[in-house]
Amino acid sequence: MHLAQESFQVICEDPHCAARCGILRTAHGEVQTPAFMPVGTRGSIKGVLPELVCRTGTQIILSNTYHLLLRPGPEIVAELGGLHRFMGWDGPILTDSGGFQVFSLAQLAKIDETGATFRSHIDGQRVVLTPEGSISVQEMLGSDVAMVFDHVVGLPNERTVIKEAMERSLRWAERCKVAHSRKEQLLFAIVQGGLEPDLRIRCAEALINLGFDGYAVGGLSVGEPPQEMYRILDVTVPVLPRTRPRYLMGVGRPVDLIEAIYRGIDMFDCVIPTRNGRNAMAFTDDGPMRMRNARYERDPRPIDPTCPCPACSFSRGYIRHLFMVKEMLGPILLTLHNLTYYQRLIQRARSAICEGRFCEFRQEMLSKLAAGNDANDT
Amino acid sequence: MHLAQESFQVICEDPHCAARCGILRTAHGEVQTPAFMPVGTRGSIKGVLPELVCRTGTQIILSNTYHLLLRPGPEIVAELGGLHRFMGWDGPILTDSGGFQVFSLAQLAKIDETGATFRSHIDGQRVVLTPEGSISVQEMLGSDVAMVFDHVVGLPNERTVIKEAMERSLRWAERCKVAHSRKEQLLFAIVQGGLEPDLRIRCAEALINLGFDGYAVGGLSVGEPPQEMYRILDVTVPVLPRTRPRYLMGVGRPVDLIEAIYRGIDMFDCVIPTRNGRNAMAFTDDGPMRMRNARYERDPRPIDPTCPCPACSFSRGYIRHLFMVKEMLGPILLTLHNLTYYQRLIQRARSAICEGRFCEFRQEMLSKLAAGNDANDT
Numbered sequence: 001m002h003l004a005q006e007s008f009q010v011i012c013e014d015p016h017c018a019a020r021c022g023i024l025r026t027a028h029g030e031v032q033t034p035a036f037m038p039v040g041t042r043g044s045i046k047g048v049l050p051e052l053v054c055r056t057g058t059q060i061i062l063s064n065t066y067h068l069l070l071r072p073g074p075e076i077v078a079e080l081g082g083l084h085r086f087m088g089w090d091g092p093i094l095t096d097s098g099g100f101q102v103f104s105l106a107q108l109a110k111i112d113e114t115g116a117t118f119r120s121h122i123d124g125q126r127v128v129l130t131p132e133g134s135i136s137v138q139e140m141l142g143s144d145v146a147m148v149f150d151h152v153v154g155l156p157n158e159r160t161v162i163k164e165a166m167e168r169s170l171r172w173a174e175r176c177k178v179a180h181s182r183k184e185q186l187l188f189a190i191v192q193g194g195l196e197p198d199l200r201i202r203c204a205e206a207l208i209n210l211g212f213d214g215y216a217v218g219g220l221s222v223g224e225p226p227q228e229m230y231r232i233l234d235v236t237v238p239v240l241p242r243t244r245p246r247y248l249m250g251v252g253r254p255v256d257l258i259e260a261i262y263r264g265i266d267m268f269d270c271v272i273p274t275r276n277g278r279n280a281m282a283f284t285d286d287g288p289m290r291m292r293n294a295r296y297e298r299d300p301r302p303i304d305p306t307c308p309c310p311a312c313s314f315s316r317g318y319i320r321h322l323f324m325v326k327e328m329l330g331p332i333l334l335t336l337h338n339l340t341y342y343q344r345l346i347q348r349a350r351s352a353i354c355e356g357r358f359c360e361f362r363q364e365m366l367s368k369l370a371a372g373n374d375a376n377d378t
Numbered sequence: 379m380h381l382a383q384e385s386f387q388v389i390c391e392d393p394h395c396a397a398r399c400g401i402l403r404t405a406h407g408e409v410q411t412p413a414f415m416p417v418g419t420r421g422s423i424k425g426v427l428p429e430l431v432c433r434t435g436t437q438i439i440l441s442n443t444y445h446l447l448l449r450p451g452p453e454i455v456a457e458l459g460g461l462h463r464f465m466g467w468d469g470p471i472l473t474d475s476g477g478f479q480v481f482s483l484a485q486l487a488k489i490d491e492t493g494a495t496f497r498s499h500i501d502g503q504r505v506v507l508t509p510e511g512s513i514s515v516q517e518m519l520g521s522d523v524a525m526v527f528d529h530v531v532g533l534p535n536e537r538t539v540i541k542e543a544m545e546r547s548l549r550w551a552e553r554c555k556v557a558h559s560r561k562e563q564l565l566f567a568i569v570q571g572g573l574e575p576d577l578r579i580r581c582a583e584a585l586i587n588l589g590f591d592g593y594a595v596g597g598l599s600v601g602e603p604p605q606e607m608y609r610i611l612d613v614t615v616p617v618l619p620r621t622r623p624r625y626l627m628g629v630g631r632p633v634d635l636i637e638a639i640y641r642g643i644d645m646f647d648c649v650i651p652t653r654n655g656r657n658a659m660a661f662t663d664d665g666p667m668r669m670r671n672a673r674y675e676r677d678p679r680p681i682d683p684t685c686p687c688p689a690c691s692f693s694r695g696y697i698r699h700l701f702m703v704k705e706m707l708g709p710i711l712l713t714l715h716n717l718t719y720y721q722r723l724i725q726r727a728r729s730a731i732c733e734g735r736f737c738e739f740r741q742e743m744l745s746k747l748a749a750g751n752d753a754n755d756t
Binding site: 042043044046047048049051052067071072076079080081085086087088297298300310313314315317318321322324325327328329331332333 | 420421422424425426427429430445449450454457458459463464465466675676678688691692693695696698699700702703705706707709710711
């Protein structure tokens with residue numbers, strides 16, 4: 001664990017809340033935190049060349065063990081030079097372990113102490129994924145940050161189900177740590193425990209005892225109200241070590257990022273900016289814009305005149321046209337816009353934290369975003 | 379027609395064949411000829427940002443009156459600053475007149491001396507397109523080169539049908555010239571006449587008498603064997619004035635470009651590089667590669683190690699993977715590769731012409747491409 005001592009450094013903390021800025025050091029370079037990771041599920045941020053991903057301000061991306069295990073298979077990725085070379089991304093990559101995808105995508109998943117046996121959602125082939133197998137795949141992919149393989153359950157759920165899954169996730173985390181051998185690859189644990197504060201705390205403490213390079217909060221944003229998620233962060237984050245990065249998995253909307261940063265979260269991944277972009281939704285400080293709306297038909301203005309992304313060199317009218325005629329360039333442009341929006345939001349959060357004014361920034365953004373959402377509902 | 383005197387200049391001619399290099403001067407800059415125009419049917423080269431289109435070596439693009447007339451409508455394009463501003467392309471744009479699309483796409487097209495009445499292929503709405511209407515739309519779009527509205531018929535066809543359509547196209551060309559009022563927009567005529575040499579010659583001579591900024595050869599590559607097309611070029615091109623650009627519409631494969639340049643053609647447009655790219659076909663000097671082929675699964679080499687396009691920074695294995703998992707980036711990368719291939723082919727042709735060795739270049743390329751096609755058939 002020689003890298004672990006220096007793999008994360010807090011560089012400033014807002015004195016008025018738990019928000020902090022840091023640097024995550026990986027084998028493929030540094031990441032400023034708070035950081036947002038675009039999702040490149042199958043070895044590609046959908047529709048975007050790596051050089052354009054970079055221009056959105058993205059410093060680290062996420063890819064998925066589950067998807068790459070099924071296609072093209074980790075042996076092929078390794079043979080083609082590892083995931084960085086494969087997908088043409090020289091910066092840091094975090095790989096998810098597959099736990100969440102087994103829960104959300106796999107068919108007929110059978111989970112026992114050994115691991116998960118399931119049918120591929122693509123062709124129905126039988127696949128086995130164990131903690132050791134997930135680590136092995138992530139090592140073959142060569143990501144900079146690997147995640148432990150966890151047992152994810154839906155919410156709401158019975159306490160006994162959540163408790164058993166959490167305890168199994170703990171045992172699996174230990175097996176992942178034992179199995180993990182690539183020194184230059186960081187290994188993050190995942191805190192489970194549903195909406196049960198005491199289970200979250202017990203899980204976090206047990207993982208900290210095992211010792212990992214970073215700690216994720218998992219199993220959230222799976223249907224529960226946002227306030228429930230914030231409540232769980234309120235009890236979980238304070239237990240996590242100050243000196244390690246904290247990663248809220250699969251979250252979220254701009255407001256969720258701000259609320260989580262406020263509570264001390266350092267890293268995020270989410271498909272919302274890319275998926276919603278492909279569906280014609282453009283994020284702005286004044287709430288999301290639905291670009292198929294007829295109100296934009298003759299609108300010569302860019303989505304956001306302050307935005308430096310390629311989409312904002314075009315008129316709203318043009319972007320609406322692209323979606324109305326189903327041109328690929330529409331989804332591409334809004335993907336770029338939304339990723340740029342997310343990265344600029346995160347950059348503004350970092351500046352606010354270092355200047356000790358994150359609380360004001362949070363209030364201002366929450367008001368704006370809420371007003372925008374109201375306006376778009378009318 | 380004050381622009382016409384200087385809008386095209388032959389800068390060198392190969393002494394051994396009809397191939398020549400020239401410069402086409404437009405309101406949005408110069409184009410070196412021979413030139414290949416990628417097709418941006420609905421105001422977008424599918425999946426490619428304008429800055430990336432530019433990086434393929436593209437100097438001029440084509441867009442379609444028919445499609446933009448239906449959606450979003452020329453008034454909206456004009457209101458949003460004209461086609462260049464609308465689609466973010468500052469270079470030259472040629473617009474097709476809609477004649478070919480009425481023939482190939484419109485439903486229940488009824489064509490009489492006035493023009494064409496048809497049902498939109500999108501929503502069945504009734505649309506009328508006349509020579510004057512087509513010119514008016516092209517003037518509203520603000521393209522640099524407008525095409526006359528012609529009556530296109532399929533091949534093979536009866537001589538009387540071809541003759542009537544050609545004669546009507548001549549009368550329409552005259553109406554287009556009368557209707558055309560934007561001085562900074564060039565107007566090109568279209569030679570029709572099917573596979574009948576005498577009709578082609580009569581049509582060309584009549585159009586030359588009317589006087590246009592350039593002359594296109596239309597109604598080819600609609601099902602006839604390539605040798606028939608070359609034969610028509612052999613009789614038509616010599617009739618066209620040396621001092622005007624010659625544009626072979628809707629053509630073609632790499633071999634067709636070489637054969638047409640050899641016969642004195644200066645400009646081309648075709649969907650083959652973009653459409654075939656979206657369907658996983660990559661062009662190379664050694665013939666097309668079908669990137670879904672299992673032989674590329676573990677192939678670490680780029681499609682072409684000499685190609686500077688973004689696709690050729692990736693392995694064949696990665697590009698195959700993108701197509702197998704249906705990632706948008708696959709079509710995007712092969713579109714960029716194929717456009718780059720076409721533009722480099724054209725650049726090599728220009729060099730060969732100016733160095734008086736186009737005949738050797740032609741022989742060399744035809745042998746290579748033929749060998750590649752044979753290899754891919756086995």
